[in-house]
Amino acid sequence: MMDVAIGVDVGGTKALALVVARDGRVLNEVQVATPHDESNGAGEATATALTQQINELCDRHGYDASQIPVGIGLPGLVRRDGRLAFAPNLQSASGADLVALLSKSLSSSVVFCENDANCAALAEHEWGAGRGIDDFVMVTLGTGIGGGIIAGGQLIRGRDGFAGEIGHMVVEARGAICKCGGHGCWERYASGGGLGRMTRVAARAGKFPKLVARVGGDPENVRSEDVTEAAAEGVDEAVGMMREVGWWLALGLANLTAILDCGHFVIGGGLSVASDVVLPAAREYLVDLVEGYESRPTITVATSMFGPRSGAMGAALVAFERLP
Amino acid sequence: MMDVAIGVDVGGTKALALVVARDGRVLNEVQVATPHDESNGAGEATATALTQQINELCDRHGYDASQIPVGIGLPGLVRRDGRLAFAPNLQSASGADLVALLSKSLSSSVVFCENDANCAALAEHEWGAGRGIDDFVMVTLGTGIGGGIIAGGQLIRGRDGFAGEIGHMVVEARGAICKCGGHGCWERYASGGGLGRMTRVAARAGKFPKLVARVGGDPENVRSEDVTEAAAEGVDEAVGMMREVGWWLALGLANLTAILDCGHFVIGGGLSVASDVVLPAAREYLVDLVEGYESRPTITVATSMFGPRSGAMGAALVAFERLP
Numbered sequence: 322m323m324d325v326a327i328g329v330d331v332g333g334t335k336a337l338a339l340v341v342a343r344d345g346r347v348l349n350e351v352q353v354a355t356p357h358d359e360s361n362g363a364g365e366a367t368a369t370a371l372t373q374q375i376n377e378l379c380d381r382h383g384y385d386a387s388q389i390p391v392g393i394g395l396p397g398l399v400r401r402d403g404r405l406a407f408a409p410n411l412q413s414a415s416g417a418d419l420v421a422l423l424s425k426s427l428s429s430s431v432v433f434c435e436n437d438a439n440c441a442a443l444a445e446h447e448w449g450a451g452r453g454i455d456d457f458v459m460v461t462l463g464t465g466i467g468g469g470i471i472a473g474g475q476l477i478r479g480r481d482g483f484a485g486e487i488g489h490m491v492v493e494a495r496g497a498i499c500k501c502g503g504h505g506c507w508e509r510y511a512s513g514g515g516l517g518r519m520t521r522v523a524a525r526a527g528k529f530p531k532l533v534a535r536v537g538g539d540p541e542n543v544r545s546e547d548v549t550e551a552a553a554e555g556v557d558e559a560v561g562m563m564r565e566v567g568w569w570l571a572l573g574l575a576n577l578t579a580i581l582d583c584g585h586f587v588i589g590g591g592l593s594v595a596s597d598v599v600l601p602a603a604r605e606y607l608v609d610l611v612e613g614y615e616s617r618p619t620i621t622v623a624t625s626m627f628g629p630r631s632g633a634m635g636a637a638l639v640a641f642e643r644l645p
Numbered sequence: 646m647m648d649v650a651i652g653v654d655v656g657g658t659k660a661l662a663l664v665v666a667r668d669g670r671v672l673n674e675v676q677v678a679t680p681h682d683e684s685n686g687a688g689e690a691t692a693t694a695l696t697q698q699i700n701e702l703c704d705r706h707g708y709d710a711s712q713i714p715v716g717i718g719l720p721g722l723v724r725r726d727g728r729l730a731f732a733p734n735l736q737s738a739s740g741a742d743l744v745a746l747l748s749k750s751l752s753s754s755v756v757f758c759e760n761d762a763n764c765a766a767l768a769e770h771e772w773g774a775g776r777g778i779d780d781f782v783m784v785t786l787g788t789g790i791g792g793g794i795i796a797g798g799q800l801i802r803g804r805d806g807f808a809g810e811i812g813h814m815v816v817e818a819r820g821a822i823c824k825c826g827g828h829g830c831w832e833r834y835a836s837g838g839g840l841g842r843m844t845r846v847a848a849r850a851g852k853f854p855k856l857v858a859r860v861g862g863d864p865e866n867v868r869s870e871d872v873t874e875a876a877a878e879g880v881d882e883a884v885g886m887m888r889e890v891g892w893w894l895a896l897g898l899a900n901l902t903a904i905l906d907c908g909h910f911v912i913g914g915g916l917s918v919a920s921d922v923v924l925p926a927a928r929e930y931l932v933d934l935v936e937g938y939e940s941r942p943t944i945t946v947a948t949s950m951f952g953p954r955s956g957a958m959g960a961a962l963v964a965f966e967r968l969p
Binding site for chain 2: 398406407455456468470472473475477478479480481482483484485486487489490491492493494496501502503506510569572575576577579580581582583584585609610612613616617618
């Protein structure tokens with residue numbers, strides 16, 4: 322029918338819904354706080370909030386919510402049938418079948434779910450910083466690290482649809498504990514969360530007097546935002562810390578290069594925009610960290626073209642592509 | 646023309662050439678030591694040795710060497726055009742275009758090169774322990790670790806053909822130095838080479854009196870074979886060490902699971918046959934190491950069906966598949 326879809330990116334803190342045209346133009350948006358209420362059953366509160374968002378957008382445009390294709394990007398392991406199997410940052414919806422819940426509330430048969438970072442990868446591949454590139458990895462640096470892998474021009478989904486959980490690649494055996502239950506996961510080092518954590522560890526050891534003074538003297542009060550802010554003002558301790566995060570980022574990108582031979586990375590997420598230190602440092606360190614670097618064509622590291630919108634745009638794309 | 650091909654697996658120490666039928670039957674074989682002579686130029690000595698092997702097999706069967714499809718599995722980064730871009734274990738052929746060299750010496754237009762572990766993955770996928778499985782990783786545990794990735798039923802080759810270098814995924818940041826120039830690569834822990842190295846480190850610290858006594862008292866003399874042998878006899882120190890290698894193996898398999906959501910692994914290489922401790926230990930440790938293990942269907946770890954022949958069999962398969 323119409324050449325638009327609604328894409329929603331459901332994060333741990335907020336849900337962004339967009340009306341997206343088939344050529345990638347964003348026609349409208351609604352953002353709400355993500356509910357975490359479990360009292361009505363897994364996913365019910367999420368489904369209610371998303372239904373309101375989608376209906377609001379449909380009202381604005383005069384669309385029939387039962388007819389418009391809807392794609393939902395979810396933060397966690399999303400099964401090929403759309404069920405959210407495991408979601409440490411959205412536990413109220415863990416295990417929920419949002420396709421079923423939304424199909425019912427919208428009286429629709431065109432609702433589809435996909436992992437949020439996979440959505441972002443698809444959007445960048447179709448319209449953005451990965452356009453025309455057959456082998457790249459989308460890396461989203463937020464509290465954790467999300468990933469979406471394009472290989473041979475196709476999204477790698479894996480056996481159950483769980484591929485791309487690159488943030489839980491262990492890069493430091495028996496290292497820092499992770500929300501997933503593991504130790505030494507990449508996202509404990511190269512994300513916004515990792516930046517905050519590593520800074521507090523160093524601050525406790527007395528290494529960052531300037532940063533600690535800026536937050537009132539208690540090392541435990543240092544957040545990642547304080548470090549990016551101080552780095553932007555040129556505070557040497559903060560710049561050094563951001564370069565350290567860049568080193569860890571490069572380490573994981575080098576691992577992905579070894580495994581996948583992706584020649585390109587698209588970096589999104591809050592940390593990628595909050596800092597102009599991390600990505601240049603990562604590019605610099607890649608030269609030493611990639612196996613056989615000199616034997617390979619140049620490896621490029623780009624920033625996301627759509628920033629915080631890439632997930633919702635990709636969710637709309639999923640809806641377009643899966644339409645019967 | 647005929648429904649056979651010759652596949653050669655060129656390792657750092659030996660080269661195995663097989664005559665393989667389209668249905669996977671092995672009809673004949675010749676094995677020679679791999680030459681490492683560089684005096685005539687990169688790859689010349691290798692090409693001469695392979696030409697002799699191939700001619701020998703053709704003579705035995707009355708085949709015309711210029712007509713029979715030939716596939717070569719090479720230990721290193723093999724470009725999509727067949728050139729061996731980087732080969733730490735076969736430096737005399739590093740940079741060589743063996744397709745050109747062999748096409749000339751055999752007067753053939755049907756010579757193809759591919760990475761050796763990619764070949765093994767293809768053989769196991771077509772005829773062996775990965776048959777009918779769309780998402781699995783072939784892991785070869787030798788001196789190092791090789792890998793071949795099947796995702797969505799297809800071999801992942803990457804931008805330049807270099808995908809599957811899983812042994813150089815860093816699992817211990819700033820860890821043990823590796824032949825590739827990096828630090829903390831998986832193959833420094835979970836391979837035969839890693840077993841020997843880690844055992845010597847522990848032996849130097851006085852931890853393995855029984856193992857050291859068995860090799861005459863000098864910790865530096867402990868080789869991986871000594872450990873596998875002692876483990877087979879039930880020596881507790883050796884069994885413990887093999888279980889440690891199993892833990893490291895599981896760590897890397899868990900990383901690959903997170904990244905690729907491959908539900909199956911096929912393990913080959915010398916260490917997989919030398920020990921009945923490593924794989925069971927790895928299966929056991931996987932439960933703790935895989936993110937969201939309980940939310941996933943069972944992850945299976947099988948042994949290679951063709952053992953040391955899988956690389957050469959897969960090289961023959963490459964030749965079948967790329968025939969114009």
